[in-house]
Amino acid sequence: MGESKATVVFQGNRFFREGESFSMVKHSESMMEDRSFHSHDFVEICYVYSGSGYHVVGEQIYEVAKGDLFLINYEVTHTFYRTAEQQELVTYNILFKPGFLDDSLHLFHDFTSLTLSYLFKDSWADEPFREDLRLSLDEQREFDQLIHKMDMEYNQRMPGHSAILRAYTIELIVMMMRGFQNLSTGNERQHKKASEIEAALLYLDTHFHEPIQLAELAKKTFFSKNYFSHLFKEATGLTVSQYTQLVRIDKACEMMRDPDKKIAQIAWEVGYADYKAFYLAFKKQKSLSPHAYRSGQPLTNQ
Numbered sequence: 001m002g003e004s005k006a007t008v009v010f011q012g013n014r015f016f017r018e019g020e021s022f023s024m025v026k027h028s029e030s031m032m033e034d035r036s037f038h039s040h041d042f043v044e045i046c047y048v049y050s051g052s053g054y055h056v057v058g059e060q061i062y063e064v065a066k067g068d069l070f071l072i073n074y075e076v077t078h079t080f081y082r083t084a085e086q087q088e089l090v091t092y093n094i095l096f097k098p099g100f101l102d103d104s105l106h107l108f109h110d111f112t113s114l115t116l117s118y119l120f121k122d123s124w125a126d127e128p129f130r131e132d133l134r135l136s137l138d139e140q141r142e143f144d145q146l147i148h149k150m151d152m153e154y155n156q157r158m159p160g161h162s163a164i165l166r167a168y169t170i171e172l173i174v175m176m177m178r179g180f181q182n183l184s185t186g187n188e189r190q191h192k193k194a195s196e197i198e199a200a201l202l203y204l205d206t207h208f209h210e211p212i213q214l215a216e217l218a219k220k221t222f223f224s225k226n227y228f229s230h231l232f233k234e235a236t237g238l239t240v241s242q243y244t245q246l247v248r249i250d251k252a253c254e255m256m257r258d259p260d261k262k263i264a265q266i267a268w269e270v271g272y273a274d275y276k277a278f279y280l281a282f283k284k285q286k287s288l289s290p291h292a293y294r295s296g297q298p299l300t301n302q
Contacts (some may be wrong), residue, residue, distance in 0.1 A: 007077050010040040012097065021097040022165055024154045029089040030055060035081035043111055044072040045094040045172070046080070047147065050205060053082030053089035057131065064089075065198070066205065067081075067135040069176065074109035087206060092147050094169065101166060119170055120177075133179050137201070137236050146172055178302075197235055200228070204240075206248040211273040214240055248272070251284045256294045263290045 013021040021042075026049070027247035030036065037056070041197040046055070048068040054069060057078040062068070064080070072078055102117040114120050135143055150168045153161050200217055217240060218228035233238055248270040255266045255302045267278035267290075282290045 002225065008036060008038040010038050012042045015095055016041075019230070021100040022169070023095040023153075024093065024150060025093045027091050027093060028080060028158065028164070030207070032081045034085050035079045037079045039072060039075050039077045039079050040095075040108070042095050042097050043074060043109065045176075046072060046078075046085075047092045049144075049147070051082065051087040051093050051203075053080060053086050053087035055080050062132065065243040066202070067137075067140045069135060069179070071111050071131050071176075073111055074141040075164060082290070092151075094150070094172070095221070096169060101169060114173070120173065120293045131177065135179055135278045139179055140277065141236075142175060144173075146175070147232055148250075149263055197228075200232070201236075201243075204244055204247055208244060208251060209269060211271075212240065212244050222272065244271075245281050252282065252290070253286070253293065254279070256290070263294065266290075 012021065012023075015025065023086070029051075034053075035056075046069070048055075048064050048066055050064075050066050051190070052065040056080065057067070057070065057072070058076060062070075070078075072136075080089060080091060087131045097119070098108045098113050099113070102119055105113050105117060108116070146168060149164060150172070153164050153168065203217065204212065214229065215225050218225045229240065232238075232243075236243055238246065252266050253272045255261055255269065258261070264275055267275050270278075272278035272281070279290060282288075286293050288296075
């Protein structure tokens with residue numbers, strides 16, 4: 001059922017930097033009572049990065065969690081929100097006009113216009129246009145890595161950043177089309193396995209700073225420890241320990257943007273009581289020491 005809503009129309013000049021037609025916004029979504037319905041004069045890729053909540057698109061209400069992806073066209077009304085019982089809902093929003101990818105599309109506003117571009121002719125020609133997608137665990141890892149690279153490129157604004165962002169956006173769209181194709185060809189088994197351990201992954205993503213016991217984690221999925229370990233490795237390509245390390249180091253990288261946080265404090269906050277263990281895990285994953293990695297990141301006061 002539809003609901004009464006006052007809609008705000010967002011203009012691109014509110015989000016795009018001068019001379020650009022691309023923007024990237026990481027946003028913690030509002031509580032239900034503070035939600036704001038809006039549309040815009042650009043297209044948007046909305047990716048649920050963490051947490052859970054709801055997404056209203058036109059007359060459709062979706063329950064969302066990490067890995068959900070939405071394509072929002074020009075003039076489509078939508079809003080994200082969460083309830084008090086749900087964890088913080090964080091989204092990445094990729095905003096652009098089709099002309100950002102292909103000069104011939106400057107007069108167009110929506111995703112379907114991209115089928116006119118030589119960039120996507122082969123990828124999109126026989127695929128129906130979809131608006132929503134649930135990424136598999138493998139797709140989520142790839143998507144997260146690409147989103148992080150785009151976020152760094154967008155915020156550092158190094159020479160040539162616009163060209164790099166254009167290339168990344170093309171890669172991102174092709175990845176989405178592969179996800180749509182997997183759904184349309186009946187790749188249900190992979191998605192079923194992903195959903196079976198979703199509760200465990202959500203637990204790891206939010207309790208990464210605590211000691212993780214495999215047996216206790218397996219109980220949350222009602223699987224035996226051995227079967228859970230097998231299913232987890234099959235679905236993610238990682239052991240529980242490897243996945244936990246990955247989450248902890250990724251969270252540490254996010255925290256390093258705060259110049260007021262010391263690296264030793266960050267190590268403790270992401271679950272390492274021993275700084276040496278943090279240092280070794282960080283260097284193994286990032287091929288840099290924590291201090292070397294931080295020196296190359298933009299610092300922002302939180």
